Amino acid sequence: MHDRAKLSRYLEDIGRTRLSPNFFFRDFLHSEIAAAFGVVNRPDDLDLAIEAGTRLCRELLEPLHATFGKVCVRSGYRSRELNALGHRLRLGCASNAYNYAGHIWDARDAEGRIGATATVVIPWFVDYLENGGDWRAMAWFVHDHLPYSYLCFYPRLGAFNIQWREQPERKIMSWRYPKGILTQPSMGYLFDDHAAAYVNFPPFVGRR
Secondary structure, three states: HHHHHHHHHHHHHHHOOEEEEEEEEHHHOHHHHHHHHHHOOOOOOOHHHHHHHHHHHHHHHHHHHHHHHHEEEEOOOHHHHHHHHHHHHOOOOOOOOHHHHOOOHHHHHHOOOOOEEEEEEOHHHHHHHHHOOOOOHHHHHHHHHHOOOEEOOOOOOOOOOOOOOOOOOOOOOOOOOOOEEEOOOOOHHOOOOOHHOOOOOOOOOOOO
8 A cells, every 4th residue: 555655646746747838747647548457657767758748748739739729638658568558459559669759758769769749639620620621731730830750630539649759750641531641751742832721720829
């Protein structure tokens, strides 16, 4: 019992870590898989997780919050144990190797880069899609304004993965119709003007 109380206090403490003006580490620790299977979602390298998560929040999530309002985190940090379990049970988690510097914030990828991914839902964007909008509008908006590495859009609630990573790859794909790869470095129109795609979006508000 004493060990569990100590662990609870530790999780409370790291959850209070402020990653940016509007986001705390606790926002990224909840996991339905962890709750269902009794896995403690805690980092092995707290300093690296905080460094990567801070860059994700300050560089990407804060400008989205400033521009569109509330940003809801559906999935954020995953420990190696938690992600491996989700992958093994086919619960929507890619392999650990794929998620290093992705959802596993406290591990560098094969190239030695740090990074962090969150799955987010933006209520403004949910309404936009329900009114007939196209997910590609948000994709091009982020592409033109933010230093993301990877975006992936999903069918439900307009949810999408957004990743910050050193030496970003600038790749966008979707499981939402139309499915597939929207852009990646090998495509020639990566630097085209896409402003017409998001003409009805609010004005961009940069990092404050």
